[in-house]
Amino acid sequence: MLKLQQRVQGVITAIDAHGRGILPYGKERIFVPAALPDEQVEVTIVKMIKEGYIGAITRLTHPSQDRVEPPCPHAHSCGGCQLMHMAPAAQLRWKQQRIIAAAKKEKLSLRIHDVVPSPAAACRNKVIASFGKDRNGMITAGLYEESSHRIVAIDRCLLHPASCDAIIQTIRTLMKELRIEPFDVRKRQGFLRHVQLRWGVRSGEILVTLVASESRFPARKRFVQALLQAHPAIRSIVLNVNRRDTSIVLGSEEHILYGSGWICDELLGRQFHISSSSFYQINHDQCERLYQKAYDLLELKKSDRLLDAYCGIGTIGLCAASQVKEVIGVELNAQAIADARINAKRNKITNARFICEDASRFLLAAANQHQRYDAVLLDPPREGSTPMFLDACARLQPARIAYISCNPLTQLRDLKILAQYGYVCDELFLYDMFPMSTHTESVALLKKGGQRTTKVRRGSVARTQKDRGAHEKRYRHGK
Template sequence: MKPVNKNDRITVHVEDLTHDGAGVAKVEGYPLFVPGALPGEDVVVHVLKTLKSYGFAKLIEIKQSSPFRVTAPCPVFDTCGGCQIQHLSYEGQMTFKQKLVRDAITRIGKLPDVPVHPVKGMEHPWRYRNKSQIPFGTQDGKVVAGFYQPRSHDIADTDICLIQTPEADAIMVSLKKSLAEMGIEPYEEATHRGMLRHVVVRKARATGEIMVVLVTKKKKFPQAAHAIELIQATVPEVTSIVQNINSEKTNVIFGAETLTLWGKDVIEDQIGDVRFEISARSFYQINPEQTEVLYGQALEYAQLTGKETVIDAYCGIGTISLFLAQQAEFVMGVEIVPQAIEDAKRNAELNGLSNTLFEAGPAEQVIPRWYKEGKKADVLVVDPPRKGCDEQLLRTILKQRPTRVVYVSCNPATLARDLRILEDGGYRTKEVQPVDMFPQSTHCEAVAWLELAE
């Protein structure tokens, strides 16, 4: 029998946070998830739903507050899904994220003795996003723009986002005010009507160059000249204005076709000493300041002397590959997206790094062929998506047995799962370094260093 029922109002003690930032309280061992509550707090809650092994409750009153609780500065923090833990001080966020990684490594990876270091955070953990993807729509006949509410595609209308650039805010507000008079109808996902779906703003930290991407339902865009004029007047620093056409009935942001309306086709940025050309659809790390920290950590764990051959699986546009190529004898990158490989080749040329090879295809197929051709790696670097490494790729690593593996992860749970597989196959995890790429959110990246056991 469950110790609580729907509509109960009870006082509970919060013990932990979930991976998405909800407080966890236990009533006779039965977990209740309480959004907005923080560890160490005594709170009054209203029970909303009870399932067999856990339930959900609404925070009503805080009886005993956490010393790490702060007032969230964002005006739409309670309704927007972009940030989950603005109400937790940055010191508290660092403690939570280290625990998040350590718990995963211990519980899922069964590696309690592996050191998980304190998180490398930011001195100023605001306004860090170099790319903003802003949906537009209408509510009660009014044009709205902002970010999606949690677990929905309803827009939390706002004029400011404290984790994106001021330039993105300015463009969002200016377009929102002017769409009606320009005769541009915001897209409505439910009816598949309207023109403007999203506005994507990218800013290069090193150069200050700004790209604005107008994602439209149709290619024909008669108001384009007015939109260009408005954007230029709002943010004169803009160097590229691009149209992307997405005519599909989908919630995927970009379509296949991209046209340059004004200015350059790309913007240029720099991480460390490496320059990158970024197009409208290029994958590029969101937080450039912390990307340098993350890649610096990967480089440290790779322990390159200038004599090593490195394979970078999931290489994207070559960001980590080119970082490594500065200190390795040769770097080979593989990525399943052909356009990303073209970007990687162009970026290698841009930096004069001829000690690189990039190939499109599944890593688990390309890497074994490289080995058969005699292209063997001393160090293998993986930076997979949230789902972790492909099972076949892990088998490939265990078969080819590079001396060192550097695992860059955006999901502690799948990192821990994959470390366990590699450990069982003969590797030893030396240490794990978390890096805070997304302050104010629950996401945490980490870099793991593995050596082949002798």
């Protein structure tokens, strides 16, 4: 058993799912942030965890040829960029190899394509900052350290638009001037918890959402006027109230302080109405590449009926509407469906319908009524889909399914389940939606044509309301 502050030496053998180097030491495993495979290191044990220990690099004896100097001074303290110390090309290779290994583990015979790099490093159109106080009582703004509630004060993030970081710093200054207290998680007191910014990449419009612990905002008028004067690109300011003890950023109560409560942006030539809670891919340009790949794989025809499952605000279905006869979008979140309908009208699309319903039950009912869908588009959260949904989808028997995922590991699990229903997948296409992180986006095409090894039972999608509600809740809160 290792002791805290004990120093050990060894060679890093691999990187785990969190981007930490793995250092075997006897029967123990030490997880070392900012370490790369084949590096010889000396580490100090700083923490015991369930899986082993956390070690901090004390001395790097033999660095990897893939090691680079991180361009951000906060790379080793902020929890947002786990791989910034790795050369960009090496990051892409590691992501691909990790998914190849996972496919072998699932015994899936797939061609795993090279990861398509992100067009730009400063790619994020959604920014979330947290607020607190430092040891001197000064208000700080920044991002959480990984696996903690300690705020790393950051004035400039290389992944964020500069205009968004400037707004955060203005808010921090206004808090001091107007005596607005940041929310203290431990004491459960204070006002401002977070600020979420949505930026329209094509429109340049910005939506500011102030996440507070209560609806009473005494300095509201002066705050809003000063913020708008400093940043004319702001189109709307919303006060979101989150009174819960939760890691989920947004609450369900909102008050519009300025503007309409939403901004507009363009994706693949379509205009989209985006509110605080809208799910909208965080990397705009890479999203366009990803969606276009899904449409190309489906080989959509003018005679096709397309089902957009868990459609959110309608981005995927509406961008494909001109290529098909009809689009049906299904989503349990009523606000998202209302936004999808607005987006259809905004784009003058008349062949798209959006239905507020549990997607699994909608698919089951459609199958029982012998309705026909030529293609299904699916983009679930990180947890992947559920046996309930996959079973219902198989009963509907679409000829083609395009499965988009922000977690290829759960996607591979679901592909294996769909294979039991006779859906064949030969290739997985990877996209670097989140540069510098361990995450990868992927898309796969499944075609009906294999031999079914699982019987589709008429009542097999019946689950408890609790199970179904928990799964749908994850969709409502995005990925």
